[in-house]
Amino acid sequence: MDFSEHKNIFLQIRDWLVDQILIGKLQPGEKIPSVRELAADIEVNRNTVMRSYSLMEEEGIIENKRGIGFFIASDATTQLQRIQKREFFEQELPGIIHKVEVLKLNSQDLAQLLQVIQSNDHENKQ
Amino acid sequence: MDFSEHKNIFLQIRDWLVDQILIGKLQPGEKIPSVRELAADIEVNRNTVMRSYSLMEEEGIIENKRGIGFFIASDATTQLQRIQKREFFEQELPGIIHKVEVLKLNSQDLAQLLQVIQSNDHENKQ
DNA sequence: TTTAGTGTCATAGTTTAATGTGACACTAAT
DNA sequence: ATTAGTGTCACATTAAACTATGACACTAAA
Numbered sequence: 001m002d003f004s005e006h007k008n009i010f011l012q013i014r015d016w017l018v019d020q021i022l023i024g025k026l027q028p029g030e031k032i033p034s035v036r037e038l039a040a041d042i043e044v045n046r047n048t049v050m051r052s053y054s055l056m057e058e059e060g061i062i063e064n065k066r067g068i069g070f071f072i073a074s075d076a077t078t079q080l081q082r083i084q085k086r087e088f089f090e091q092e093l094p095g096i097i098h099k100v101e102v103l104k105l106n107s108q109d110l111a112q113l114l115q116v117i118q119s120n121d122h123e124n125k126q
Numbered sequence: 127m128d129f130s131e132h133k134n135i136f137l138q139i140r141d142w143l144v145d146q147i148l149i150g151k152l153q154p155g156e157k158i159p160s161v162r163e164l165a166a167d168i169e170v171n172r173n174t175v176m177r178s179y180s181l182m183e184e185e186g187i188i189e190n191k192r193g194i195g196f197f198i199a200s201d202a203t204t205q206l207q208r209i210q211k212r213e214f215f216e217q218e219l220p221g222i223i224h225k226v227e228v229l230k231l232n233s234q235d236l237a238q239l240l241q242v243i244q245s246n247d248h249e250n251k252q
Numbered sequence: 253t254t255t256a257g258t259g260t261c262a263t264a265g266t267t268t269a270a271t272g273t274g275a276c277a278c279t280a281a282t
Numbered sequence: 283a284t285t286a287g288t289g290t291c292a293c294a295t296t297a298a299a300c301t302a303t304g305a306c307a308c309t310a311a312a
Contacts, residue, residue, distance in 0.1 A: 006137070008132070010270085022228040023228055035288080035290090036287085036288085044270085044271090045270060046271095046272090047271075048271080051270095053289090065288090066277090066278055066288080067278040067280075068280080068287090068288060068289090069287085069288055070288095070289085081229065084225070084229055085229050085231075088229060089235075096218075096222060097242055098145075099210070099214060100239065100242050100243060100246070101242050102148040102210075103207065104246050104249065104250070105211075105214075105243065106246045109215075110243060113222065113223050116223055116226050117233055117240075120227075120230050120231060120232045121233050124232055134299065134300095135300070136299080160258060160259080161258080170300085170301090171300060171301045172301095172302090172303095173301075173302090174299085176260075179259090190259070191309090192307090193258050193259075193307080193308040193310075194257090194310080195257085196259085253312100254311100255310100256310090256311085257308100257309085257310085258307100258308075258309070259306105259308080259309105260305100260308100262304085262305085262306105263302100265300100265301075265302075265303105266299100266302100267299085268297100268299085269296100269299100270295100270296080270298105271297095272295075272296100273295105274293085275290100276291080276292105277288100277290085277291105278288075278289080278290100279286100279287085279288070280285100280286090280287085281284100282283100282284080282285075282286095
């Protein structure tokens with residue numbers, strides 16, 4: 001796991017875990033690495049991982065069983081689809097549209113993106 | 127000017143000025159606000175604005191005339207189109223594509239974005 | 253020559269993310 | 283009961299962004 005300079009580490013850890021859930025590598029009900037284990041694994045302090053987990057607990061993404069550890073909430077996937085979509089539309093999309101405008105990016109520049117969108121269109125039809 | 131919590135202020139100032147250039151509100155050769163003036167205007171410390179200007183000077187976006195102030199470089203617009211495009215493709219686009227995939231966003235969700243892209247396509251043809 | 257406006261440097265203080273450690277209560281298995 | 287693994291809290295410390303302020307050299311205009 002490589003961290004970006006321009007975003008807080010505890011947020012990047014949260015983002016990474018969220019992604020693991022959304023792509024299905026972490027399933028609802030499943031136990032996630034312990035605070036100490038993950039901290040050692042990604043070479044970060046215990047308290048930093050603790051902060052990520054506390055945030056995700058507040059968001060209802062994970063739940064704690066005392067003395068045992070954290071587990072993915074049963075409705076985590078649905079919750080996240082909602083949370084992440086909302087965040088994307090409100091926080092990111094406007095900035096993306098603006099950049100596409102001022103940089104005058106065309107279909108050729110964004111071919112790969114358009115392909116994914118088209119692919120999603122077909123999935124929804126079935 | 128409202129600052130985001132999750133990005134350094136001196137970078138946000140740079141981003142804002144870059145945008146002003148790209149949308150044509152600041153033209154090549156034009157003088158930009160003095161360090162003290164802009165600092166007072168956006169209620170930020172002198173040194174923070176100074177840091178933004180130093181960064182932009184290193185990037186070749188602005189130039190200094192001793193005792194007078196900073197001016198937009200003559201080739202700033204072309205330079206920025208290049209720099210910002212490269213940064214977008216390398217730093218942002220991959221993450222965007224990934225999110226569109228996992229959140230299964232379709233043409234309807236991204237209608238506004240697609241419209242801008244299409245509009246850019248038509249511009250380039252002329 | 254004086255004055256006001258420019259960037260620039262230096263120094264000190266505040267805030268917050270991240271680190272480093274120690275200690276404690278809980279749970280499960282030995 | 284003991285042990286190992288869990289989260290959790292309580293410090294102290296480091297690093298970096300941002301603030302606050304003073305001082306200096308330069309330029310243009312009065």
